[in-house]
Amino acid sequence: RAKDAGGNRYELADPDSDARAIDRHSLTNHLPAALERDEFFLEYQPLIRMSDGHVDGAEALVRWKHPVHGRLGPDRFIPLAEHTGLIVPLGRWVLEQAVAQTSTWAGGQPLRVNVNLSPRQLHHPDLVPDTIAVLEAAGVPPSSLCLEVTESALIGADEDELKPLWQLAELGVDIALDDFGTGYSNLANLRKLPATTLKLDRSFTQGLQRHPSDPVDVTFVEGIVSLAHALGLAVTVEGVETEHQADQLRDLGCDTAQGWYYARPSAAAEFAKDWATTG
Ligand code: C2E
Ligand code: MG
Ligand code: MG
Ligand code: MG
Numbered sequence: 023r024a025k026d027a028g029g030n031r032y033e034l035a036d037p038d039s040d041a042r043a044i045d046r047h048s049l050t051n052h053l054p055a056a057l058e059r060d061e062f063f064l065e066y067q068p069l070i071r072m073s074d075g076h077v078d079g080a081e082a083l084v085r086w087k088h089p090v091h092g093r094l095g096p097d098r099f100i101p102l103a104e105h106t107g108l109i110v111p112l113g114r115w116v117l118e119q120a121v122a123q124t125s126t127w128a129g130g131q132p133l134r135v136n137v138n139l140s141p142r143q144l145h146h147p148d149l150v151p152d153t154i155a156v157l158e159a160a161g162v163p164p165s166s167l168c169l170e171v172t173e174s175a176l177i178g179a180d181e182d183e184l185k186p187l188w189q190l191a192e193l194g195v196d197i198a199l200d201d202f203g204t205g206y207s208n209l210a211n212l213r214k215l216p217a218t219t220l221k222l223d224r225s226f227t228q229g230l231q232r233h234p235s236d237p238v239d240v241t242f243v244e245g246i247v248s249l250a251h252a253l254g255l256a257v258t259v260e261g262v263e264t265e266h267q268a269d270q271l272r273d274l275g276c277d278t279a280q281g282w283y284y285a286r287p288s289a290a291a292e293f294a295k296d297w298a299t300t301g
Contacts, residue, residue, distance in 0.1 A: 044091055050102045057112055061087050064119055065287035068297050069258060070279050072272040077297050079134035081280060082120035083287050104140050113143040118156050121167060123290050125160040127298035136168040136198060141175040149186045164194035174205040176215060191216035212253055220250045224261030230270050247275045
């Protein structure tokens, strides 16, 4: 059972809101030194199997412990790192750290970890060898890693550009399509991608917040779930904040869920204590 299900709901002031005004240039300039000084850290949020409430894995989410501005969320600096190219070494650090940390959790088999990939990483020639090296160094099978890529990162990618993802998928790495439904979802394209999972964007979950839920939103989720399942893809839902949403999404056939209703993202040590042995 999901430990403390629902018990983690508390309201916090947005820890990042003070930082809104921070100069983008200054942040950008400090990114390389921040990586050298180990100012980045990961938080983990559990992925809950809806059929039985067990933990099915965790998504690793990067944060920056800025010496002056305090804790910064990824929306503040990932786009900057993507722009300058620092996302490549930063992304490799995230991958290495996430796989190494989670490989020590849970008795017996390692907990599966989801790692977000930026478009720039996706198109970097070292993606496949780096990923293999990271898995080997941690001594975990490829199936204990899921790489999350957004649809928009794949839009317009030709066969050659998709080759690295296919190679990783053939090795056994899971591929999830993140924020599904937000871009120009080309449903016909789905069959050309090596994805194993669709992560339904939070906006769909939000549509199921009211009592009764918007019938159009219900129909959308129903349709996407049946299409995904027909294509052999699992469905994960993001942003589940209430029991009402969780119940409906489970009834609509979603396989896995993630959201504040179950748990907020937490630091590695805390995650390991609360979740790693309950799966
Ligand atoms: P994402 O991959 O879609 O991650 C889910 C986001 O939703 C996270 O925000 C998570 O904290 C938040 N979230 C989880 N449950 C709930 C909920 O119930 N309600 C609401 N309102 N939000 C919820 P976060 O950590 O701020 O990350 C934002 C985005 O930054 C991520 O979205 C991902 O696109 C990107 N990101 C995070 N870590 C990395 C990374 O290591 N590399 C790259 N390239 N991108 C990253
Ligand atoms: Mg993600
Ligand atoms: Mg997402
Ligand atoms: Mg998102």
